[in-house]
Amino acid sequence: MTDTGNKPVSIALTNCSKTFPDGTRALEPLDLAIHAGETVVFLGPSGCGKTTTLRIIAGLEEPDAGGKVLFDGVDVTHLPIEQRNVGMVFQSYALFPNMTVAGNIGYGLKIRKVPDAQIKARVSEMLAMMQITRLADRRIDQLSGGQRQRVALARAIAVRPRALLLDEPLTALDAKLRDTLRLEIDSLLRSLGITAIYVTHDQAEAMALGDRIVVMEHGRVAQIGKPREIYQRPATRFVAEFIGTMNRLTGSVSNGTFTCKAGGIAWPEAPSSATEILFRPEDIRVVESGEATGLKGTVAAAFFLGDRTRLFVDVGEAQPLVIESTARRDFSHGDRVGLAIDPRGLLVL
Amino acid sequence: MRHETRRLILLLLPAGIVFAAFFLLPMARLFFIGGSGKTGWAAYAAILTDSLYLDSLLSTMAVAAATTAATLVISGISGVFLQRHKFPGNALLVSMLTFPLAFPGVVIGFMVIMLAGRQGLIGQVTQALTGEKLVFAYTIAGLFMGYVYFSIPRTILTVMAAAEKLDPKLEEAARSLGASPWRVLLDVIIPGLKPAFISAGAICFATAVGAFGTAFTLAAKINVLPMVIYTEFTLSANIAMAAALSFVLGIVTWLVLAVARTAAGSSVAAAG
Numbered sequence: 247m248t249d250t251g252n253k254p255v256s257i258a259l260t261n262c263s264k265t266f267p268d269g270t271r272a273l274e275p276l277d278l279a280i281h282a283g284e285t286v287v288f289l290g291p292s293g294c295g296k297t298t299t300l301r302i303i304a305g306l307e308e309p310d311a312g313g314k315v316l317f318d319g320v321d322v323t324h325l326p327i328e329q330r331n332v333g334m335v336f337q338s339y340a341l342f343p344n345m346t347v348a349g350n351i352g353y354g355l356k357i358r359k360v361p362d363a364q365i366k367a368r369v370s371e372m373l374a375m376m377q378i379t380r381l382a383d384r385r386i387d388q389l390s391g392g393q394r395q396r397v398a399l400a401r402a403i404a405v406r407p408r409a410l411l412l413d414e415p416l417t418a419l420d421a422k423l424r425d426t427l428r429l430e431i432d433s434l435l436r437s438l439g440i441t442a443i444y445v446t447h448d449q450a451e452a453m454a455l456g457d458r459i460v461v462m463e464h465g466r467v468a469q470i471g472k473p474r475e476i477y478q479r480p481a482t483r484f485v486a487e488f489i490g491t492m493n494r495l496t497g498s499v500s501n502g503t504f505t506c507k508a509g510g511i512a513w514p515e516a517p518s519s520a521t522e523i524l525f526r527p528e529d530i531r532v533v534e535s536g537e538a539t540g541l542k543g544t545v546a547a548a549f550f551l552g553d554r555t556r557l558f559v560d561v562g563e564a565q566p567l568v569i570e571s572t573a574r575r576d577f578s579h580g581d582r583v584g585l586a587i588d589p590r591g592l593l594v595l
Numbered sequence: 596m597r598h599e600t601r602r603l604i605l606l607l608l609p610a611g612i613v614f615a616a617f618f619l620l621p622m623a624r625l626f627f628i629g630g631s632g633k634t635g636w637a638a639y640a641a642i643l644t645d646s647l648y649l650d651s652l653l654s655t656m657a658v659a660a661a662t663t664a665a666t667l668v669i670s671g672i673s674g675v676f677l678q679r680h681k682f683p684g685n686a687l688l689v690s691m692l693t694f695p696l697a698f699p700g701v702v703i704g705f706m707v708i709m710l711a712g713r714q715g716l717i718g719q720v721t722q723a724l725t726g727e728k729l730v731f732a733y734t735i736a737g738l739f740m741g742y743v744y745f746s747i748p749r750t751i752l753t754v755m756a757a758a759e760k761l762d763p764k765l766e767e768a769a770r771s772l773g774a775s776p777w778r779v780l781l782d783v784i785i786p787g788l789k790p791a792f793i794s795a796g797a798i799c800f801a802t803a804v805g806a807f808g809t810a811f812t813l814a815a816k817i818n819v820l821p822m823v824i825y826t827e828f829t830l831s832a833n834i835a836m837a838a839a840l841s842f843v844l845g846i847v848t849w850l851v852l853a854v855a856r857t858a859a860g861s862s863v864a865a866a867g
């Protein structure tokens with residue numbers, strides 16, 4: 247068998263921009279280094295250039311002149327996809343309707359002229375790995391969405407590609423199935439140790455799967471980092487607001503206190519120029535009655551979620567603050583509450 | 596349950612009436628007329644024993660099959676190309692390609708003569724090049740050319756419509772697995788276009804079997820079944836024989852198409 251592709255590859259893009267023939271500028275010049283064996287997630291809103299970047303890496307598109315794609319340092323910019331040995335998984339599955347499940351999974355091996363007996367063995371191995379052995383002889387139109395995506399994954403990894411490229415593979419599935427398959431993909435990528443690039447617009451998926459996340463905006467990289475860094479130290483307002491929930495207060499700093507409409511927050515390290523502070527819901531809490539606080543608001547809405555209560559508290563800003571409170575206390579619309587913010591969670595962007 | 600059956604029968608009624616009125620009854624009538632001549636039911640036997648009839652039946656089928664094959668190849672390639680590559684003038688070219696649809700068979704025959712007849716373009720070019728004049732308008736080759744010319748437009752349109760519905764992701768998936776453009780064609784594009792090929796091919800075949808005007812215009816040495824039927828009917832006034840031939844022509848065409856369809860269907864099943 248052609249086992250050459252077994253070793254994970256490192257991928258580098260240098261100065262890759264993309265302008266489509268109709269003039270659409272999909273990517274601004276972009277540099278990106280992906281280490282061998284890591285899982286990188288491209289995250290961003292629809293139309294930000296995730297698919298285009300992935301297709302350039304795959305060899306389905308060429309970057310504009312001057313851009314380069316390197317696999318393990320070797321220039322593959324002009325190498326067509328069929329010679330790159332990359333596995334692809336699409337949102338729409340893209341399974342061959344004229345072949346059975348086994349035929350689909352074995353297709354890449356058949357193309358490589360692997361002997362029949364070996365194809366059969368590898369296909370059985372893949373079927374077992376994806377837990378779809380009983381579907382081997384089914385036609386594609388007899389499968390559910392989740393089963394189809396399992397077949398597509400098996401087909402892509404059967405040939406032991408140098409890298410696995412997944413474009414929103416779970417977007418077409420319902421929420422529950424998405425969670426199950428996400429876990430399976432996560433353990434699959436880890437056990438294979440393959441270089442994987444995973445495109446999604448779902449930040450929860452990105453957080454769960456990525457060793458690193460590349461957040462994209464309007465054809466540019468907004469930030470690259472580990473999920474924790476992206477969440478806790480967003481580089482731009484766009485990243486801060488795209489990932490998770492962000493609260494915002496406007497005001498000014500004097501004598502180590504940030505003062506806003508709802509009151510003051512003691513913050514000794516406050517940069518004196520700050521006119522707006524950002525923080526996550528988990529960094530603000532409702533104080534117990536009797537506890538001293540300089541910050542007050544009015545409950546605009548309270549949603550009891552079982553394990554906790556999600557509060558929307560009006561503090562005279564354009565947007566109410568989002569606060570997670572323990573489920574023990576009962577809130578209702580119009581309650582006046584005191585608030586406390588952990589200054590370690592404050593961001594100025 | 597009985598109610599359900601009644602409803603089904605009611606729904607089937609319109610199709611049933613049309614089928615009976617325009618197909619079953621005329622075919623039955625044709626069948627009986629075929630056996631009502633001087634020779635009786637022997638007219639049917641004559642189709643197999645008389646070499647005039649048998650040869651014309653066979654050459655009709657052969658020319659129709661060749662036309663279908665050539666048309667599918669040419670239209671398949673051009674249809675996919677025209678759908679995939681939009682160049683200036685693409686729309687104009689496509690609309691011009693559909694031109695021959697409006698022509699009666701006589702006009703098609705006339706065009707074949709202009710091209711491959713005694714004074715035709717091909718004759719003049721070959722004479723200039725080789726000193727020998729190539730004339731084939733009045734043979735089965737001329738008929739074949741006319742039929743292909745006539746069949747290409749509608750087949751191209753069918754192929755283009757089907758090519759538009761092909762999922763480009765399938766081709767990309769195949770390529771990512773290492774398939775060359777040739778393998779993509781064999782494993783993805785042709786299977787994807789197969790239903791269109793089958794339906795367009797069936798229409799093409801049936802039309803070529805029954806086409807009369809072109810054959811009539813090119814008449815001289817051509818002996819296809821519609822011509823024989825015409826001769827029996829008008830010149831020999833042998834209405835029974837004409838009816839028997841028509842009946843057999845219909846049945847044989849139907850049989851050929853049924854066999855082709857089953858073969859294509861089972862090859863899909865075998866591949867799948």
Ligand SMILES: Nc1ncnc2c1ncn2[C@@H]1O[C@H](COP(=O)(O)OP(=O)(O)O)[C@@H](O)[C@H]1O
Nearest residue numbers: 266268270272291292293294295296297298299
């Ligand atoms: N083939 C194409 N021709 C013209 N514009 C395109 C083409 N493909 C994508 N685009 C445009 O490029 C931009 C980025 O697209 P894409 O990479 O698909 O975004 P994403 O995958 O992040 O949703 C979008 O504005 C899109 O409309």
Ligand SMILES: [Mg+2]
Nearest residue numbers: 293296297298
């Ligand atoms: Mg996309």
